[in-house]
Amino acid sequence: MNHDLNVEDEKRIALSKSKLRLLFVGAVLFVAMGIWMVQLDVADIEAHSRYNNPVMMHGIGVVAILFFGLCAVFGARKLLDNRPGLILNSTGLLDNSSAVAAGFVPWSEVVGFSIFEVQNQKTLVVRVREPGRYIAAGGMFKRILNRMNYKLCGSPVVISANSLKLGFDELLKISQTYLHRYGDK
Template identity: 25%
Template structure:
């Protein structure tokens, strides 16, 4: 984490991407791609229906995309190691959503799956954050919204060099400070 101070207060906090976590995510994505390839080649041995074939293709496409994005972030964008910036007007999610203003935020909470924790940011206008995404991203983010109540999730436990609970407190304090000053 890097804090940029101006006067007596903190103007901006930058949280860096964890290289170790990114490498692990890339490796896991590649493992799922290999599993998908195995299922694609041997799907008839498991079930005669097309269900296994569909799962195999989805695994290859989704986790392949995750691996490619991870590799780009890790090796090509070496100069930009910032994953999240907390600023006076809101946050900047450098990995997915870009700028999210405090004025648009309703609530912040942590959700968990069996493998990872992530921060959910509930906003007044979720569709605004979907309009610049491609069709596959919009579909996945819409599913995320149905499951978690918001399309905006930050998988800090698997990508950022920062503790989830502390990050949640930083974000909640930023939101509270914004509300108190408006």
């Protein structure tokens, strides 16, 4: 997909395979824990003074299997993906950093950046002029996650440095530099 890329002033940020491997292994471990929880005997669960509700324990196990199973699938897909996680150039940014990556976002659409932080994990929020356009992009699962991002962060376009070969502060600095240089002229 060519977006009149200006390769003379282009920053390509690779996906961090080591970070993705850790995320994948963590997801697989949580799936294993979910399977263990689902297989627990009802009598064993009820015998404990704490966490003695079998329906709750089995329900948590099923949710863990489904959620972390999806995380493992998407993690495996990203591990096999050889494209850069993020490209910034004179025309915009091309996000390929996650399962709900926004794709190409032209600088003319970007209003600015903000930071969303949960438990010391920072995420770059790309504030866009027409959030509805990005919420509607992709399949049903991606649309649901984009809508959740919008409600939680104020934008459907969010980029985490967790899957990229750089830290959050560097991601923010590079993004602001490119927006200042090429945004809304």
